[in-house]
Amino acid sequence: MKGKKTVRTGIVGSGFSATFHFEALRRVYQTDVEVVGVHSADTDQGKQYAQTRGIRFFDTLEAMLDEVDVIHVCVPPKWHEPITIAGLARDKFVVCEKPLTGYFGDDSDDFHWERADKKVALQSALASVDRILEAERNSQGSLLYAENWVYAPSIQKEREILEKTGGQILWIHGEEAHSGSHSVDYAYAARCGGGVLIGKGCHPLTAALYLKRVEGRVRNGRPIHPKTVSARTHTVTRLPEFRDEGHIRKDYYDIEDFSIMHVEFEDGTIADLFASDIVLGGIHNWLEICANNHRAVCNINPNTAMQTYNPVEKNFDDIYVVEKIGTKQGWACTSPDEDWFTGYPQEIEAFYRTVADQEPPESDSLLAADSISTIYSAYVSAEGRGTAVDVVTYPKSDIQ
Numbered sequence: 191m192k193g194k195k196t197v198r199t200g201i202v203g204s205g206f207s208a209t210f211h212f213e214a215l216r217r218v219y220q221t222d223v224e225v226v227g228v229h230s231a232d233t234d235q236g237k238q239y240a241q242t243r244g245i246r247f248f249d250t251l252e253a254m255l256d257e258v259d260v261i262h263v264c265v266p267p268k269w270h271e272p273i274t275i276a277g278l279a280r281d282k283f284v285v286c287e288k289p290l291t292g293y294f295g296d297d298s299d300d301f302h303w304e305r306a307d308k309k310v311a312l313q314s315a316l317a318s319v320d321r322i323l324e325a326e327r328n329s330q331g332s333l334l335y336a337e338n339w340v341y342a343p344s345i346q347k348e349r350e351i352l353e354k355t356g357g358q359i360l361w362i363h364g365e366e367a368h369s370g371s372h373s374v375d376y377a378y379a380a381r382c383g384g385g386v387l388i389g390k391g392c393h394p395l396t397a398a399l400y401l402k403r404v405e406g407r408v409r410n411g412r413p414i415h416p417k418t419v420s421a422r423t424h425t426v427t428r429l430p431e432f433r434d435e436g437h438i439r440k441d442y443y444d445i446e447d448f449s450i451m452h453v454e455f456e457d458g459t460i461a462d463l464f465a466s467d468i469v470l471g472g473i474h475n476w477l478e479i480c481a482n483n484h485r486a487v488c489n490i491n492p493n494t495a496m497q498t499y500n501p502v503e504k505n506f507d508d509i510y511v512v513e514k515i516g517t518k519q520g521w522a523c524t525s526p527d528e529d530w531f532t533g534y535p536q537e538i539e540a541f542y543r544t545v546a547d548q549e550p551p552e553s554d555s556l557l558a559a560d561s562i563s564t565i566y567s568a569y570v571s572a573e574g575r576g577t578a579v580d581v582v583t584y585p586k587s588d589i590q
């Protein structure tokens with residue numbers, strides 16, 4: 191057996207995603223990963239993060255780049271592009287959280303997403319994608335797009351089914367939803383590039399784009415790209431008629447909290463992806479694949495791997511049940527290993543096979559680019575109340 195390679199890693203950001211990235215890094219087994227340190231805009235939080243984990247805190251990104259082979263970009267989307275490009279410029283591998291990039295307003299104090307011109311948003315987001323892809327082309331490193339849905343075990347099982355049966359996917363439908371994000375930044379399109387359509391919709395969308403890629407790859411070595419998208423967005427929790435019972439977050443500044451995207455692929459097959467912040471009962475993340483030779487329901491969360499019944503709420507006070515469940519009393523789809531079902535450790539394990547052994551990543555920069563292009567084309571469609579909009583795909587197609 192050949193020896194393991196040692197890879198030195200740095201984390202950018204010290205919040206929610208930086209925490210699950212670190213946990214996944216601890217579980218990498220085929221590569222020796224040394225997490226050297228963390229850099230974060232929040233110095234106090236970053237120092238605390240470093241101290242808890244026995245790693246160094248770096249005051250600047252450049253100082254950390256001097257000492258690592260890989261960086262993990264775990265910061266709000268507005269800062270994905272500059273940090274990713276800084277890493278690629280230093281020939282590092284860059285693991286970038288979703289969404290890859292976007293449009294973050296015009297820097298005016300009164301920027302408001304509902305009033306923004308979505309065609310400007312699309313052009314601006316695509317220009318950002320182009321800058322990132324250009325930086326990757328000029329780098330010895332590469333971009334590893336941290337879309338965990340691609341690596342969720344149920345989605346990878348569907349990849350195997352497609353590869354071994356040559357199935358044709360006719361229709362995909364799916365959803366990512368819950369009752370509201372924990373993040374303060376999430377309420378502002380100027381920091382996150384939009385609302386729920388990008389923030390949550392990117393997950394089932396990218397999984398759908400990925401599986402149609404796999405299907406094409408099996409058939410003739412060529413991905414099947416999205417061709418058009420039609421979308422609607424709504425702001426349900428800001429409706430004057432919304433009756434707040436205290437279960438659903440409602441303090442968003444300017445973002446939509448409901449979206450539906452209808453994607454038509456270049457072979458005429460279709461996908462319908464919901465995303466919302468108005469669903470109670472915990473995370474609702476699923477994808478159903480209707481193919482010509484099989485059907486698969488991928489229940490990422492909840493799933494019935496384990497179910498518990500708890501008659502007294504306080505009995506489970508110090509027991510983690512499942513993300514964003516409102517109560518631990520009664521029946522619950524308690525997850526014995528939520529990160530595993532979500533694909534975090536599999537994603538990071540696979541990325542380090544790319545770093546150490548040059549294995550091509552399943553979730554790469556071109557998949558991320560198609561996802562951003564489809565999302566902002568969907569915003570243009572929603573502005574036109576659902577008219578179909580052509581999608582530019584990567585490597586760049588000739589639709590402009």
Ligand SMILES: NC(=O)c1ccc[n+]([C@@H]2O[C@H](COP(=O)([O-])OP(=O)(O)OC[C@H]3O[C@@H](n4cnc5c(N)ncnc54)[C@H](O)[C@@H]3O)[C@@H](O)[C@H]2O)c1
Pocket residue numbers: 202203204205206207208229230231232235263264265266267269287288289336337338373374375
């Ligand atoms: N894949 C998933 O399931 C998943 C889940 C949650 C969040 N995310 C993604 O992770 C990213 C971060 O979200 P989060 O929930 O961790 O946010 P967070 O607010 O919990 O943490 C963000 C961290 O980034 C730091 N930061 C902000 N700007 C920075 C900069 N310019 N340089 C260095 N540090 C900076 C902040 O100080 C903070 O420590 C987002 O892109 C989000 O979409 C992914």
